[in-house]
Amino acid sequence: DTAVSQTPKYLVTQMGNDKSIKCEQNLGHDTMYWYKQDSKKFLKIMFSYNNKELIINETVPNRFSPKSPDKAHLNLHINSLELGDSAVYFCASSHRSYNEQFFGPGTRLTVL
Amino acid sequence: GQQLNQSPQSMFIQEGEDVSMNCTSSSIFNTWLWYKQDPGEGPVLLIALYKAGELTSNGRLTAQFGTTRKDSFLNISASIPSDVGIYFCAGPHMRFGAGTRLTVKP
Numbered sequence: 001d002t003a004v005s006q007t008p009k010y011l012v013t014q015m016g017n018d019k020s021i022k023c024e025q026n027l028g029h030d031t032m033y034w035y036k037q038d039s040k041k042f043l044k045i046m047f048s049y050n051n052k053e054l055i056i057n058e059t060v061p062n063r064f065s066p067k068s069p070d071k072a073h074l075n076l077h078i079n080s081l082e083l084g085d086s087a088v089y090f091c092a093s094s095h096r097s098y099n100e101q102f103f104g105p106g107t108r109l110t111v112l
Numbered sequence: 113g114q115q116l117n118q119s120p121q122s123m124f125i126q127e128g129e130d131v132s133m134n135c136t137s138s139s140i141f142n143t144w145l146w147y148k149q150d151p152g153e154g155p156v157l158l159i160a161l162y163k164a165g166e167l168t169s170n171g172r173l174t175a176q177f178g179t180t181r182k183d184s185f186l187n188i189s190a191s192i193p194s195d196v197g198i199y200f201c202a203g204p205h206m207r208f209g210a211g212t213r214l215t216v217k218p
Contacts, residue, residue: 004154040210041149042208043208043211100157105153106154
């Protein structure tokens with residue numbers, strides 16, 4: 001059974017397009033996160049949701065919009081994709097905010 | 113904001129050797145977490161520390177929460193090829209260190 005799943009695994013798209021990445025966790029956790037990992041492997045928190053409410057919104061362009069339809073899902077929608085958005089995006093979840101996290105397998109986004 | 117400094121940036125060791133890496137923060141932490149990321153995968157939690165001075169082991173891995181509450185150490189004993197990967201420390205509010213890339217030569 002997959003604990004934290006993301007789709008798609010790979011996403012290749014043109015500049016200016018809009019795309020979404022989906023995340024689901026079956027661990028019963030109440031907090032979910034999105035991270036961006038750049039080419040140097042640096043992991044940066046983007047968003048954190050607790051019980052469907054946004055609790056962290058780091059300095060992220062407003063082209064990025066997280067949506068949490070329920071506690072088990074946190075999707076990431078990106079408008080007007082730019083070259084610099086190319087990265088691996090990880091979803092994660094935890095039992096409580098800022099606690100031990102379980103990560104998904106990542107979505108490698110390539111913007112051409 | 114919080115600054116996390118992780119060192120070394122990379123390590124190349126021979127199978128069987130012991131490994132040490134550490135993280136320091138610019139502020140006092142109440143939590144230190146250590147993760148490992150295999151190529152093409154998401155990070156996996158190795159050890160969580162919640163108390164200053166705490167020493168916790170997970171197999172050949174041992175991590176310590178520094179007594180100043182501004183640092184933490186991860187040691188790997190008798191390394192094996194599958195220890196290869198990137199090791200991250202993390203503190204509260206999900207700030208991650210830059211990672212230590214470990215290469216183990218058979």
